[in-house]
Amino acid sequence: MKKYFSKWAVISLVLVYLVIFAGAFVRLTGSGMGCPDWPKCFGYYIPPTQEKELLFTAGKEYDKGQVIIKEESLLIAKTDFTSKSTFDASNWEKYTKHDYAVFNPLHTWVEYINRLFGALAGIACIVTFILSFWFWKDNKKLILLTFLICVLMGFQAWLGKTVVDSVLNPVKITTHMLAALLIVAFQLITIYAVQKDKKTLGFDRKFNWILVISLALTIIQIVLGTSVREHVDTISETGAPEILWLQNPSLSFYIHRSFSVIVLLVNLYLFAQNKKLNLGFKKLNWVMILLLIEIISGIAMYYFDFPFGTQTIHIVLATLLFGFQFYMILESNSKKNNL
Numbered sequence: 001m002k003k004y005f006s007k008w009a010v011i012s013l014v015l016v017y018l019v020i021f022a023g024a025f026v027r028l029t030g031s032g033m034g035c036p037d038w039p040k041c042f043g044y045y046i047p048p049t050q051e052k053e054l055l056f057t058a059g060k061e062y063d064k065g066q067v068i069i070k071e072e073s074l075l076i077a078k079t080d081f082t083s084k085s086t087f088d089a090s091n092w093e094k095y096t097k098h099d100y101a102v103f104n105p106l107h108t109w110v111e112y113i114n115r116l117f118g119a120l121a122g123i124a125c126i127v128t129f130i131l132s133f134w135f136w137k138d139n140k141k142l143i144l145l146t147f148l149i150c151v152l153m154g155f156q157a158w159l160g161k162t163v164v165d166s167v168l169n170p171v172k173i174t175t176h177m178l179a180a181l182l183i184v185a186f187q188l189i190t191i192y193a194v195q196k197d198k199k200t201l202g203f204d205r206k207f208n209w210i211l212v213i214s215l216a217l218t219i220i221q222i223v224l225g226t227s228v229r230e231h232v233d234t235i236s237e238t239g240a241p242e243i244l245w246l247q248n249p250s251l252s253f254y255i256h257r258s259f260s261v262i263v264l265l266v267n268l269y270l271f272a273q274n275k276k277l278n279l280g281f282k283k284l285n286w287v288m289i290l291l292l293i294e295i296i297s298g299i300a301m302y303y304f305d306f307p308f309g310t311q312t313i314h315i316v317l318a319t320l321l322f323g324f325q326f327y328m329i330l331e332s333n334s335k336k337n338n339l
Contacts, residue, residue, distance in 0.1 A: 001131055001134045002131075002134045002135065004131055005128065005131040005132065005134065005135070005142075005194060006191065006194050006195070008124060008127050008128045008131055009128050009146075009187065009190050009191045009194070010191060011124050012121060012124035012125045012127075012128050012149070012187060013184065013187040013188070013191065015117065015120050015121035015124050016121050016180065016183055016184060016187065017184070017316075017319070017320070017323075018117045018121070019114070019117045019118050019121050019180070020180055020315075020316060020319050021312070021316050022110075022113060022114040022117045022118075023114055023176075023180075024311070024312040024315045024316050025110065025114070025312050026110055026111055026114050027229065027233075027311070027312075027315075028308075028309070028311050028312045029106065029107065029110050030107065030233075030236070030237075031104075031106070031107035031108075031110035031111045031114075032111065032163070032164070033100050033102070033107070033111075033164065034104065034106075034107030034108040034109070034110055034111030034112065035047065035108060035111045035112055035115070035164070036067075036074060036095075036098070036100050036101065036102075036164065037067060037074075037095065037097075037164070038160065038161040038164050038165070039115070039157075039161070040065065041108060041111070041112050041115070042054055042066075042067045042103070042108070043063075043065050043066035043067035043076065043077070044066070044067075046112075047108050047109065047112050048103075048105075048108070049105055049109075050105070051069075051103045051105075054067065054068050054069045054103055055068060055069065055070075056068055056070060056083065056087050057083065058083055058084065058085045058086070059082065059083060059084075059085070060082065060083050061080075061081075061082050062077040062080065062081055062082070062083060062091070063077065063080050064077055064078065064079050064080050065077060067095070068092070069101050069103060070087070070092075072101050073094055073095070073099065073101050074094070074095035074100075074101045075092040075093065075094060075095065076092065076093050076094075076095055077091060077092060078091060078092065078093055079091070097165040098164075098165060098166075115160075118156070118157065118160070121153065122150075122153045122154075122157065125146070125149050125150050125153050126150055128146050128149070128190070129143075129146040129147055129149070129150050132145075132146040132147075135194075139193065139194075141193070142190060142193060142194070145186055145189060145190045145193070146190060148186055149183060149186045149187060149190070152179060152182060152183045152186065153183065155179060156176065156179050156180065156183065159172065159175060159176050159179060160176065163176055170226070170227075170230040173226060173230075174223060174226045174227075177222065177226060178219075178222075178223070180319070181219070181222070181319065181322055184319065184322065184323055184326070185326050188323060188326055188327050188330065189330065192327065192330045192331075192334070201279055201280045201281060201331055201332070202277060202278060202279035202280055203279070203332060204273070204277055204279060206273075207270065207273050207274070207277065207279060207332070208329075208332045208333065210266065210269065210270055210273075211270065211325065211328055211329050211332055212329060213266060214263070214266045214267055214270060214325055215322065215325040215326060215329060217259070217262060217263045217266060218263065218318065218321055218322050218325060219322065220259065221256065221259055221260065221263055221318065222315075222318050222319070222322070224252055224255055224256040224259060225256055225314070225315065225318065227250070227252040227256075228249075228250065228252050228253045228256050229311070229315075231249070231250040231252065231253065232245045232246065232306075241305075242305040242306045243305045245305070245306060246301075246302055257298070257302075260294075260295065260298065263291070264291055264295070267284075267287055267288065267291055268288075270284060270287075271284050271285075271287075271288055281328055281331070281332075283324050283327065283328050284328070286324050287321060287324050287325065287328075290317050290320055290321045290324070291321065293313070293317055294314060294317050294318065294321070297310045297313045297314045297317070298314060301314065
């Protein structure tokens with residue numbers, strides 16, 4: 001069973017990145033409240049496709065927990081029952097966690113697919129955890145790592161619920177993103193631990209420390225980026241056209257934009273040092289490509305009024321950048337410990 005562990009560890013990482021992509025697409029389309037309840041969606045395991053399915057219907061069999069929209073409120077069925085010809089309020093109770101009661105089929109299914117990816121990622125992480133027990137004699141740390149990943153995935157699911165219940169609270173959204181990065185970090189540690197053909201790399205203490213600094217800068221940029229996004233979301237929700245979304249930017253935008261220059265310079269230094277010292281960190285090529293596309297997408301959003309997809313590309317590439325940088329730190333520290 002050991003031979004399957006590495007494959008499932010990679011599958012779980014890919015699925016987590018798909019969840020990150022889906023989550024970014026949810027925000028792009030404004031679908032965060034597409035499913036106003038959790039873990040079901042309007043009380044269904046498979047959500048409705050038409051609004052009429054959420055309106056009171058006479059002679060219909062309702063299951064406990066099923067949701068309808070009535071007078072701009074969400075109502076939940078108290079028990080299983082068949083409705084009579086007229087609405088009977090005693091069969092229903094008001095949904096009290098929030099007062100958001102809007103059905104948009106596009107938003108609902110975008111959010112639902114995001115949740116499906118989350119469920120698949122969770123299953124993959126559980127499978128990886130089970131397979132880790134075959135390393136009991138060789139590397140017990142793998143069991144702990146994969147268990148922590150499962151715990152974090154559960155925390156992410158719970159946090160996703162609180163995000164919906166809070167009607168997309170900015171702080172909780174940022175925490176949601178940081179927790180995803182922590183999951184990615186643990187998954188990369190797990191994958192690296194069982195990698196058989198580790199490449200021969202050079203080690204330079206100064207280079208190693210600046211690698212860590214570059215990772216910290218990326219995390220700061222991601223947090224600043226979520227703050228900018230919250231400002232944009234607030235403006236866009238008023239119905240203002242894209243051209244006005246950054247007409248009066250928040251302070252976090254200017255910090256985020258200026259900070260990107262520091263991020264670029266630090267990684268250019270690492271790129272140059274890697275060549276100069278012949279350290280062999282080929283992933284730095286990908287880091288520079290990702291940074292270039294990040295900068296281009298940022299410029300496009302500001303100067304060309306948020307072309308479709310640029311926001312999703314911007315955040316997903318930032319998390320990929322984090323992954324490459326974190327993995328290089330693992331490689332560098334491994335070399336350090338072997339000296």
